[in-house]
Amino acid sequence: MTIQKIEAHSPEAQSADLMANTIAKLKTLFPELITEGPSGVAVNVDVLKTLVGDQTATDAEEKYGLNWHGKRRARQLALTPSTGTLRPCPDESVDWDATKNLMIEGDNLEVLKLLQKSYASKVKMIYIDPPYNTGKDFVYPDNFQDNVKHYLELTGQVEGGTKISSNTEANGRFHTDWLSMMLPRLRLARNLLRNDGAIFVSIDDKEVANLRALCDEVFGGENLIAQMVWEGANKNDAKQIGVCHEYVLVYARNRDAVPREWGLKKEGVEPVLKEAKRLREVHGNDFEAASDDLAGWFRAMKASESFAHRRYRFIDARGVYKEENPTAPGGRKFQLVDPRNGNKIRLRDNRGWAFDQDQFNKLIDEGRITFVTESSIMLRLYLHETDSMTPPSVFYQPARSASERLTKLMGQEVFDFPKDELVLQKFIEMATSPSDESCIVLDFFAGSGTTAHAVLLQNSADGGARRFVLVQLPEPLNPDATEQKAAANYCDSLSLPRRITELTKRRLRLAGEKVRQDFLGNQCDIGFRVFGLDTSNIREWNPNPSNLDQTLFQHQDHLIEGRAEADVLYELLLKRGLDLCVPMSSRSVSGMAVHAVGGGVLLACLATSISANEVEALAQGIAAWHKELAPAGDSTCVFRDSAFADDVAKTNMAAILEQNGIQNVRSL
Structure with missing residues (x-):
């Protein structure tokens, strides 16, 4: 039994x-579809054509779909693994x-790649507000070779590199650069969605047609739920037509798996129910007096949202109700009979009943039928049973109101123009359930953190336990740029680095x-864990031909100098596919720190020195703790490769752990 070493290019x-x-x-x-090509594994196109039928397979240029120069490379970017990590x-x-909430600072392309193992098919809802490609928003070029290094250069964390720049219409690749930026990110995002999950994407007129065609390709046109219209305020500077709206494209991962009905709480319902409860306490079972007072209350509430529900002006033992005619054109046409006395109930011409006889009998037993006369009836509809509505595809929310609330919150x-947290809260209410304990809401263009704020509001409103995951590029703020001056000065006033992510974190703290x-009394999770994208903790073999001895000396320790044990631990759990908020504990074994992640699924001792005499005691201690933890699945135990005195010590460690049920032993 030997300890397998994890190299920089190892799958782990x-x-x-x-x-x-x-x-x-x-x-x-299709085993016959895969063959060998000049550079390795290849797909046999001739076999593919045979499998699907020659007429349904094409590699011709003239085919329906969205195409642009660079699309193939953009698609390849999504498939290229990342060698980066997220540092706590x-x-x-x-x-x-x-x-259990996350705020991740980094290039969202690389972060989405790093989240693939831990969060694949686990995200219930995604909301993103990507750059609208107006000519002012940045679209930076993705680096095919080393995107993590490129990201650190772009954000000023290391010297050199291309700076973030605007994508103006003067650029000959105005649309193609934007599409090449969006395609790999949407493909990776789709992988993270649950089968019953959905994605909401805000966009304006300039790219909505391209985005919809792109989403049809990534998610499937059959999975389009709606193209919503978000109406804001009119633009006073418009010369021809004042465009006062933008769009929200809504796609499902699998529309058949998404709940058939989405609902929103009707505005103004809660005050009505609260007043009815008060009147019940005042009048007891005198429902007529309670109903009279409720009608008077509605007359005094004409300026409120509750006035829209004024037809619910009656109170009985079940709650607040209105009376509706139980017939409709095209309903059931038959002779309805009162089961109590056999009287026939009159049916108006050209109308039909909304229920059958058995359902009618049940409604009478439940007290849901009002007999106006012996042959005329009304159906009682209760407000608490009809307090939700199907979300409309067109809605109005003034754009300025969100800015005013955020300005008040931040001081x-x-x-400029943050998204409205109240609108996003409605999206979250529509697409998620408070009873879903594993609900994750992701935003990988986080900006000011509006999505997280909306999650906190909705959890507080309905007692849900939704988690948020935000990803935002730590774009440097330029105090000389007109649109960034206020943000840069704000950071200076709080002695914060001039980065957008500092403002995001500030907003999350204040919102929480x-x-x-x-x-008051609400116990929803208002915290968040911050992680930062960086190069891997595992040193990559990069020999210097002119000084091989020095290279060998530098690679004695396989881990990058200056990285903390926590950095290494979180890279291990991330690359093994564990949640970044999984429980972690530590204890001292033979004087060395040993960490248990996920209840013992991952064990790690990153001590810098393990002598031959310490191996057995350390191994037995780890084995005893592993037995105590009793993890459900196989465990992996990881050590620092350079810590062992020699190969014999490594072999003995692996052998003892194997004898005690720990089969997977690795070194870094």
Whole structure:
């Protein structure tokens, strides 16, 4: 038994290899489709044509679909594994030990790749507000060779590299650059969605047609739920037509798996129910007096949203109700009979009943029928049973109101045109359920953090336990740029680095505090763990031909100098596919720190020195703790490769752990 070493290019040190996974699935379904090519594994196109029929397979240029120069490379970007990692930042977080929310600073393309193992098919809802490609928003070029290094250069964390720039219409690749930026991110996002999940994408007129065609390709046109229209305020500077709306494209991962009905709470319902409850306490079972007072209350509420529900002006033992005619054109035409006395109920001409005789009998037993006369009836509809509505595809929310609320929250105006957290809260209410304990809401163009704010509001409103995952590029703020000056000065006033992500984190802290104040007694999770994208902790073999001895000396320790144990631990759990908020504990074994992740699924001892005499005691201690933890699945135990005195010590460690049920032993 030997300890296997994890190299920089080992599968365990990289994000999910989506191309390899796809080829493996194809090989399982159609073994004859996979063959050998000049550069390795290849797909036999002739076999593919045979399998699907020659007439349905084409490689011709003239085919229906969205195409642009660079599309193939953009598609390839999504399939290229990342060698980066996410480094924990507890000092920048809120309630690190208990929270299950995430705020990740990094290039969202690389972060989405890194999340593939841990969060594939686990995200219930995605909302993104990508750059609208107006000529002012940046669209930076993705680097095919080393995107993590390129990202660090772009954000000023290391020297050199191309700076973030605007994508103006003068650029000959105005649309293609934007599409090439969106395609790999949407493909990776789709992999993260649950089978019953949905994605909401905000966009304006300039790219809505291209985005819809792109989403049809990525998600399937049959999975389009709606193209919603978000009406804001008219633009006073319009010369021809004042465009006062934008769009939200809504796609499902699998529309057949999404709940058939989405609902929104009707505005103004809660005050009505609250007043009815008060009147019941005042009048007891005198429902007539309670109903009279409720009707008077509605007359006094003409300026409120509750006035829209004024037809619900009656109270009985079940609740607040209105009376409706139980017939409709095209309903059931038959002779309805009162089961209590055999009287026939009159049916108006050209109308039909909304129920059959058995249902009618049940409604009478439940007290849901009002007999106006012996042959005339009304149906009682209760407000608490009809307090939700099907969301409309067109809705109005003034754009300025969100800016005003955020300015008040932050203390000054910092963000231009932030998305409205109340609208996003409605999207979350529509597409998620408070009873779904594994619900994750993702936003990988997080901006000011509106999506997270909306999650906190909805959890506080309905007691849900939704989690948010935000990803945002730490774009440097330029105090000399007119549109960034206020944000840069705000960071300076708080002694924060001039980065957009500092403002995002600030907003999350303030929003969490306000939610806690506004919903006293509410115990929803208002914390968040911060992680930052960086190069892998595992040193890549990069020999210097002119000084091989020095290269060998530098690679004695396989891990990059200066990285903390927590950095290495989180890379291990990320690359193994564990949740970034999975429980983690530590204890001292033979004087060395040993960490257990996920209840013992991953064990790690990253001590810098393990002598031959310490091997047995350390191994037995780890084995005893593993037995105590009793993890459900196989466990992996990881050590620092350079810590062992020699190969004999490594072999003995592996042998003892294997004898105690730990089969997978690795070194870094």
